[in-house]
């Protein structure tokens with residue numbers, strides 16, 4: 083693919099993406115004069131793939147220390163957290179609180195359970211409303227529904243994919259009790275504004291940090307800014323144990339209430355005091371987490387380094403826009419590395435055509451969530467339930483349903499092209515170059531994409 087001493091990366095290095103952006107913004111240039119299309123044919127049409135089958139770093143991460151911890155737990159016979167105050171789960175809770183800089187941590191069986199425990203512990207229930215994002219895992223909404231509260235969805239900032247604070251404020255009613263911001267992709271919401279709105283309207287903030295392991299916003303780790311913060315340790319996450327979750331916070335009474343709720347309403351003193359399911363983390367999950375704790379920060383730093391490199395390479399390319407980060411974002415978990423696909427810059431080729439061509443080059447990006455949660459059947463389900471009609475009244479439920487017009491979320495769903503990044507962003511610089519090269523190769527052949 084050499085031409086006048088330039089290969090694709092040198093060429094991009096020399097002209098810079100700024101130049102490509104400028105070219106693309108005016109007319110769509112043809113690189114046929116620079117690159118030979120015979121040697122540089124798209125892989126989907128029989129050309130040589132940019133990456134081929136080179137594997138990405140394995141995920142979930144496994145090493146001997148994790149295996150040893152699980153073996154130790156198996157042999158110990160301490161398999162349930164209430165068997166010992168020094169078992170893996172209580173130890174993990176202490177270590178995790180230390181890592182995040184909070185006073186307390188309560189582990190749970192999943193991120194959904196962590197969120198659900200917080201809703202119940204804050205006394206939010208029938209008749210109450212919680213404002214959250216439509217662009218998230220169903221676990222976020224499910225955590226509100228299990229206490230029979232009403233999950234009110236606000237629209238997004240279409241460039242950051244995060245809750246739009248203005249729309250959050252518009253949706254506050256006298257029944258709103260909390261905001262549940264979701265740090266989607268593991269990058270921070272605009273927390274300054276969300277916290278200010280919460281303060282002004284006297285609302286609680288439960289951070290859904292399920293994707294946001296270790297991310298830092300204005301010097302604070304995500305999950306430690308609101309009243310309570312929740313994490314997920316499900317297999318794909320950047321700190322996985324199969325299924326698992328945690329709540330962190332600094333308010334002793336509230337965190338004790340969280341412990342009691344997730345312990346089927348039973349306090350540490352053994353009194354049966356409140357309503358709660360059994361959401362306890364088990365000792366094997368605790369062992370897997372403890373076994374990997376040492377490497378968490380190194381892996382986090384590596385993902386940030388690779389993400390910064392990708393963003394630097396792509397930042398001026400108008401065809402794929404990296405996720406907008408708010409001022410104050412110091413680092414992100416990069417559970418997902420997200421880009422918005424701009425069809426107009428690919429001669430009108432659809433995202434599906436682009437992704438197919440890219441995949442043939444050995445780079446798999448995903449459209450991620452196909453529908454915002456405002457387009458899923460749970461809305462009609464709860465609006466039709468007698469119990470919800472009794473709790474909220476038909477008029478409120480009609481207005482709730484009518485409020486499900488969230489065009490920015492629809493746009494995000496249509497444009498998203500993201501990398502499952504937990505493993506891939508631990509790869510080397512050459513692997514990051516494969517991603518950029520494959521994108522640019524497909525871009526250069528954009529006139530062919532419509533025939534895919």
Ligand SMILES: Cc1ncc(COP(=O)(O)O)c(C=O)c1O
Pocket residue numbers: 192193194195218219221222264265266290292293313314315316325326327
């Ligand atoms: C943003 C978000 N919230 C909540 C959850 C629920 O976490 P879990 O799967 O551990 O229940 C997830 C999991 O994917 C998530 O990504």
